[in-house]
Amino acid sequence: MNDLSLWLTFLLIGLATTLPRAGFIVLGSRVVLPPTLQRALRYAPAAALAAIVVPDLLVVDGSVAVINAKLAGGIAAVGAALASRNPWLPFIAGMATLLALRHFAG
Amino acid sequence: MPQSATSALVAGAREGFAAFLPFSVGLVPWALVMGMAMTSAGFSPLEAMGMNLIVFAGTAQLGTLPLIAAQAPLWLIVVTALALNLRFVIFSAAIAPGFRGIGQPARWLCGHLLTDGVFATCAERMQQVDDTRWRLGYYLAPSLWSWLLWQSFTLLGIFAAGVVPRGWSLEFMATIALIVLLVPMARIRPMLVAAIAGGLAATLLRDLPLRLGTVVAIVIGIAAGFVAEHLEHRSRQS
Numbered sequence: 001m002n003d004l005s006l007w008l009t010f011l012l013i014g015l016a017t018t019l020p021r022a023g024f025i026v027l028g029s030r031v032v033l034p035p036t037l038q039r040a041l042r043y044a045p046a047a048a049l050a051a052i053v054v055p056d057l058l059v060v061d062g063s064v065a066v067i068n069a070k071l072a073g074g075i076a077a078v079g080a081a082l083a084s085r086n087p088w089l090p091f092i093a094g095m096a097t098l099l100a101l102r103h104f105a106g
Numbered sequence: 107m108p109q110s111a112t113s114a115l116v117a118g119a120r121e122g123f124a125a126f127l128p129f130s131v132g133l134v135p136w137a138l139v140m141g142m143a144m145t146s147a148g149f150s151p152l153e154a155m156g157m158n159l160i161v162f163a164g165t166a167q168l169g170t171l172p173l174i175a176a177q178a179p180l181w182l183i184v185v186t187a188l189a190l191n192l193r194f195v196i197f198s199a200a201i202a203p204g205f206r207g208i209g210q211p212a213r214w215l216c217g218h219l220l221t222d223g224v225f226a227t228c229a230e231r232m233q234q235v236d237d238t239r240w241r242l243g244y245y246l247a248p249s250l251w252s253w254l255l256w257q258s259f260t261l262l263g264i265f266a267a268g269v270v271p272r273g274w275s276l277e278f279m280a281t282i283a284l285i286v287l288l289v290p291m292a293r294i295r296p297m298l299v300a301a302i303a304g305g306l307a308a309t310l311l312r313d314l315p316l317r318l319g320t321v322v323a324i325v326i327g328i329a330a331g332f333v334a335e336h337l338e339h340r341s342r343q344s
Contacts, residue, residue: 006153006174009183013170014160016187022217024198025205033199040332041200045226046297047304047327048193049288051320052222054305055312056281064309070278077282081289087128090289094282098275 069105073098111239118235118243122228126248129223130255132283136164137256139277141263143168147175151264158260162218162253166190192321196328197225204232208242219249226287295338300331 024031033041057074058064065071077094080086144154144167161167169190173183197220205213227248232241292298304327311319 005180007156009174009180010157010160012180012184013157013166013187014162016184017161017163017166017191018218020188020191021194021198021220022214023195024202025217025220026210026213028202028205028213038200038203039335040328041196042230043297043300043328043331044193044196044200044324045229046288046291046301047324047331048196048222048320049226049284049291050301050305050327051308051323053281053284053288055309058309059312070281073278074281074285077285078289081286087286088131090286091131091279091282094285095275095278098278102275 069098069101072101114237114239115243118237118240118245119247120243122231122244123247123251125231126223126227126251128286129227129283130248130252132280132286133223133252133255134259134279135277136280137259138263138266140164140167141260141265142267143171144260145264145267147171151261154264155257155261158257162256163191163221164256189318189321193324194220196324197222197229201225201229201232204228204241204245207238212242216245216249219246219253221249221252223283223287224249224252226291296331296334299334300327303327303330 024033053074057068057071058066060068060070073094076097077090080090080093083089140158141154144157145151149157157167166187170183170187173186198217201220205216208216224245228245231244235241235244288301292301304323307326308320308323311322313319314322
């Protein structure tokens with residue numbers, strides 16, 4: 001791929017990134033979603049975050065594994081987030097659990 | 107600009123920044139990984155930073171990188187980028203009411219800066235506040251901060267490629283950051299249902315092409331949360 005077409009590729013990926021994000025924000029009140037749809041969309045963040053996090057915790061090398069170090073680290077992070085308001089504690093608990101289990105598992 | 111308008115902007119910015127700060131920890135390893143990945147795909151530092159400035163999207167960048175390196179057809183690269191960004195159509199629609207009263211140029215800027223973390227931080231809060239300036243500040247502080255962090259640490263990653271040992275599993279910090287955002291949401295019952303349904307669906311559908319499984323899982327999660335809300339409502343009435 002030559003230099004020019006590489007930059008053209010960046011530009012098109014940039015459009016494919018900014019347009020979906022800016023679309024409804026820019027259109028604003030000219031395009032109004034029905035109230036029912038808006039209420040349903042309130043569940044989008046929880047659903048999307050879980051859709052990214054859960055496979056990351058459960059899938060090891062392409063298949064589901066219920067016992068693994070990442071899942072243990074994730075559970076530790078959830079526990080820390082529930083138990084304390086300290087914003088850094090989930091990071092410390094999660095990383096420590098992951099690295100300790102990886103270390104002792106060899 | 108009147109004094110009160112400026113102070114509302116600053117007050118909003120301060121609160122938005124405080125709400126977002128813990129999440130931004132997770133951006134650091136993610137950006138470092140991005141810089142290293144672009145370097146190992148053969149980009150010069152100028153090309154890597156060029157892509158980072160033009161695109162500004164973790165998943166879309168990481169997802170299209172192998173296709174660019176393999177010289178895949180342009181349409182496939184663009185379609186892949188669109189699929190990876192599809193969740194932002196939902197986010198954009200959900201957060202749009204929070205921008206009532208804000209001008210067009212600012213909306214384009216805000217749209218360009220929209221990320222998962224910024225959405226999760228701002229979507230609910232911006233609906234609850236009336237003051238336009240306060241809302242703009244609440245949105246801009248976390249989004250500009252994450253832009254700055256992203257660009258700086260990607261640059262660091264470009265030059266540090268190969269120095270940070272892979273064994274540290276620093277990318278797991280990004281997963282923890284998403285968990286930190288998810289836990290307080292899931293304290294509300296229908297939200298918890300939405301999260302469990304979305305998470306399990308994404309796990310089961312992970313092999314669908316173009317990461318479409320993620321998009322389908324989000325729709326399933328939303329539907330599950332909506333149904334749970336209705337059932338809860340009905341059982342409370344009877």
